[in-house]
Amino acid sequence: MIKPIKDLGQNFLKNAQVIEEFINQINLKNDDLIYEIGPGEGAITKELLNKKENFKLVSVDIDERSIEELSKIKDGRFSILHKDILKFLPEISDENFKVVGAIPYNITSPIIHRIIEKENLPKKVVLIVQEEVARKVVGVEKNSYFSFYVGNFYEMKYIQKISRTDFYPIPNVDSALIVFDLKENLKVVDKIRYSNFLHKLFRSPRKKINKVFKKEMLEELNISPDLRPEDLNKEEVMKIFEKEN
Numbered sequence: 001m002i003k004p005i006k007d008l009g010q011n012f013l014k015n016a017q018v019i020e021e022f023i024n025q026i027n028l029k030n031d032d033l034i035y036e037i038g039p040g041e042g043a044i045t046k047e048l049l050n051k052k053e054n055f056k057l058v059s060v061d062i063d064e065r066s067i068e069e070l071s072k073i074k075d076g077r078f079s080i081l082h083k084d085i086l087k088f089l090p091e092i093s094d095e096n097f098k099v100v101g102a103i104p105y106n107i108t109s110p111i112i113h114r115i116i117e118k119e120n121l122p123k124k125v126v127l128i129v130q131e132e133v134a135r136k137v138v139g140v141e142k143n144s145y146f147s148f149y150v151g152n153f154y155e156m157k158y159i160q161k162i163s164r165t166d167f168y169p170i171p172n173v174d175s176a177l178i179v180f181d182l183k184e185n186l187k188v189v190d191k192i193r194y195s196n197f198l199h200k201l202f203r204s205p206r207k208k209i210n211k212v213f214k215k216e217m218l219e220e221l222n223i224s225p226d227l228r229p230e231d232l233n234k235e236e237v238m239k240i241f242e243k244e245n
Contacts, residue, residue: 012040013102013128015166018177019047025126025159025179026100028053033094035060035122037085037101037111042070044102049075060085089114102128105171112137112150117191121153125180131161134176142230145202148237149195152187154180187238190245197241201229209240217243 013019022044026034032055039045039059048057059080061067067082081088086107089099099122103111108129115125129137138158139147150156159177164170201212209232210218210225218225221239223232232240 011102011105011167011169011171013043013162013166014168015162016047018160018162018166019044021160022100022102022126022128022177023048023051025177026098027124028055030054032056033097034058035092035097035099037099037103038062038066039070039080039101040066042066042073044100045070045078046073049073049078060088086110086114090118092118093120095120097122098124098126100126102175105130105133105173108133112146113195116150116153121182121186123182125154126177127179128162128175128177131174131176134158134178138178143232144205144230145198148198148201148234150180151234152189152194152238154182156180189241193245194241197244198237201237201240205229213240213244 026032026048028048028051030053032053034048034055034057036045036048036057036059038061040061040063042059045057045059055077057078059070059078060083061070061080062082062084064082067080070080073080089111099115115122135141135158136144137146137150138156139151140158147156157179159179162175162177164172164174167175201209204211206228208226208228209223215225218240221236221243223236223239
């Protein structure tokens with residue numbers, strides 16, 4: 001058994017039903033190429049490899065103990081890499097792949113940014129993240145920087161809440177399972193400019209958008225200047241972005 005390291009944000013998933021639902025959401029196919037972020041002890045990894053489909057699974061972990069433990073697995077479909085995922089994600093050059101993982105809370109935002117910044121976007125992303133972050137990313141109650149940033153490229157789904165007691169050690173917050181499916185007809189944008197634009201939009205999320213953008217421009221676009229950033233829809237955000245850029 002690997003003892004979780006707090007500095008690495010390690011909380012290992014132990015609920016078999018949650019693991020099964022996680023795997024169901026990957027929608028395994030023959031010839032899939034799957035990159036798993038931070039396998040830890042391999043709870044998800046081992047269950048994935050119990051499936052009959054002829055896929056390829058590459059697990060990536062910075063923890064040498066995980067590398068040593070999972071190197072014991074003898075399965076031609078599986079390999080494990082000793083890498084920093086934040087440095088490795090930009091290196092993935094495959095054109096057709098999926099990214100999955102129960103990821104450390106403390107690097108959730110950088111991981112999502114690294115994924116979206118790629119030219120060759122993964123066709124599916126299945127993640128377990130902190131529940132509050134999951135709701136922001138998917139835009140469960142209201143839109144956010146992330147719901148617009150990720151939502152330009154992916155159809156997003158909030159699948160289920162996961163209790164903190166389903167992990168060890170027990171974290172201070174609950175988690176959630178979320179899924180991104182790559183859109184077929186992507187709106188091509190300069191991702192750096194789009195991200196900077198959204199940061200500007202959400203710098204003061206409770207203020208009306210006429211405090212950020214000129215009222216005349218908004219009226220020209222038939223967008224109410226009295227709206228707040230979270231009240232906008234994706235089409236309105238894109239209209240403002242294209243006008244600004």
